[in-house]
Amino acid sequence: xxxxxxxxxxxxxxxxxxxxxxxxxxxxxxxxxxxxxxxxxxxxxxxxxxxxxxxxxxxxxxxxxxxxxxxxxxxxxxxxxxxxxxxxxxxxxxxxxxxxxxxxxxxxxxxxxxxxxxxxxxxxxxxxxxxxxxxxxxxxxxxxxxxxxxxxxx
Amino acid sequence: xxxxxxxxxxxxxxxxxxxxxxxxxxxxxxxxxxxxxxxxxxxxxxxxxxxxxxxxxxxxxxxxxxxxxxxxxxxxxxxxxxxxxxxxxxxxxxxxxxxxxxxxxxxxxxxxxxxxxxxxxxxxxxxxxxxxxxxxxxxxxxxxxxxxxxxxxxxxxxxxxxxxxxxxxxxxxxxxxxxxxxxxxxxxxxxxxxxxxxxxxxxxxxxxxxxxxx
Numbered sequence: 001x002x003x004x005x006x007x008x009x010x011x012x013x014x015x016x017x018x019x020x021x022x023x024x025x026x027x028x029x030x031x032x033x034x035x036x037x038x039x040x041x042x043x044x045x046x047x048x049x050x051x052x053x054x055x056x057x058x059x060x061x062x063x064x065x066x067x068x069x070x071x072x073x074x075x076x077x078x079x080x081x082x083x084x085x086x087x088x089x090x091x092x093x094x095x096x097x098x099x100x101x102x103x104x105x106x107x108x109x110x111x112x113x114x115x116x117x118x119x120x121x122x123x124x125x126x127x128x129x130x131x132x133x134x135x136x137x138x139x140x141x142x143x144x145x146x147x148x149x150x151x152x153x154x
Numbered sequence: 155x156x157x158x159x160x161x162x163x164x165x166x167x168x169x170x171x172x173x174x175x176x177x178x179x180x181x182x183x184x185x186x187x188x189x190x191x192x193x194x195x196x197x198x199x200x201x202x203x204x205x206x207x208x209x210x211x212x213x214x215x216x217x218x219x220x221x222x223x224x225x226x227x228x229x230x231x232x233x234x235x236x237x238x239x240x241x242x243x244x245x246x247x248x249x250x251x252x253x254x255x256x257x258x259x260x261x262x263x264x265x266x267x268x269x270x271x272x273x274x275x276x277x278x279x280x281x282x283x284x285x286x287x288x289x290x291x292x293x294x295x296x297x298x299x300x301x302x303x304x305x306x307x308x309x310x311x312x313x314x315x316x317x318x319x320x321x322x323x324x325x326x327x328x329x330x331x332x333x334x335x336x337x338x339x340x341x342x343x344x345x346x347x348x349x350x351x352x353x354x355x356x357x358x359x360x361x362x363x364x365x366x367x368x
Contacts, residue, residue, distance in 0.1 A: 043239060
């Protein structure tokens with residue numbers, strides 16, 4: 001066990017965990033932030049996506065010991081950012097969610113995409129969101145919501 | 155007088171014989187010098203090509219060539235299958251927004267989760283592709299041409315190539331590739347790093363010769 005100082009959604013947190021523990025489980029089990037989901041556990045589905053120093057990161061495969069002092073943003077805190085707020089509003093507007101399990105990861109990836117590319121093409125969206133799986137197949141509505149959020153950025 | 159003439163004639167003959175022999179020796183030596191250089195050059199080239207073959211065996215091993223693809227995606231595993239999770243190259247070889255290489259690959263190996271890592275994890279540029287579009291390794295000659303073409307290799311000459319093989323972080327990673335998700339060790343290249351550097355040095359010292367052919 002080791003002690004790690006983390007900055008999550010702007011707040012300093014201290015956890016005492018095994019260094020090999022994936023960030024996902026530190027968030028969910030130790031910090032009780034269950035908005036970030038466990039999907040596949042091998043970074044194949046994107047349900048566990050959070051931002052680490054602004055980079056969309058698969059938290060299920062990143063040991064907490066490799067985070068260092070990089071700030072973490074999760075679905076619980078993404079609305080603090082204007083871009084995150086716009087994306088969440090667009091998700092509501094387009095009624096994207098079906099079962100909802102993958103959607104926190106979808107939103108975190110969409111925010112990362114729009115921050116890097118505020119005017120993504122359909123191809124940009126397919127490429128960037130291609131690693132986020134949705135078993136309800138809400139992909140069409142996800143794309144519409146991303147475009148809607150993009151239009152509101154102007 | 156006759157005796158003197160004979161003596162003079164003998165002296166002349168001896169002198170002429172010595173002169174002719176001397177000329178012949180000189181001529182032979184003159185012919186042999188370039189033959190010797192050619193032999194040395196041929197031997198050096200052969201040694202350089204043998205060293206290149208060793209270098210090529212490393213470059214085309216999965217730990218290296220999996221990120222030197224010609225396609226829009228990296229590969230993974232010893233069978234060099236397409237990277238899972240719809241990972242694609244992206245404009246800079248670092249993935250795309252929301253699905254960057256560093257979305258999973260951190261600055262060092264994550265052995266507890268089986269994800270390899272190293273500084274600035276990324277694909278080699280397309281100019282350094284060592285495979286065809288069917289994911290088959292290019293020939294030794296083709297890879298050698300790519301590696302030595304300074305318009306394609308970030309302007310590296312022989313010494314720079316040697317330094318790259320000696321020190322580049324992602325090159326060094328190949329000999330510290332970490333563990334697979336099942337906990338077993340990833341396969342390293344067929345030579346040790348020291349052997350790889352020694353082979354590169356021999357190849358560079360020989361003038362970075364490349365095999366003929368396509």
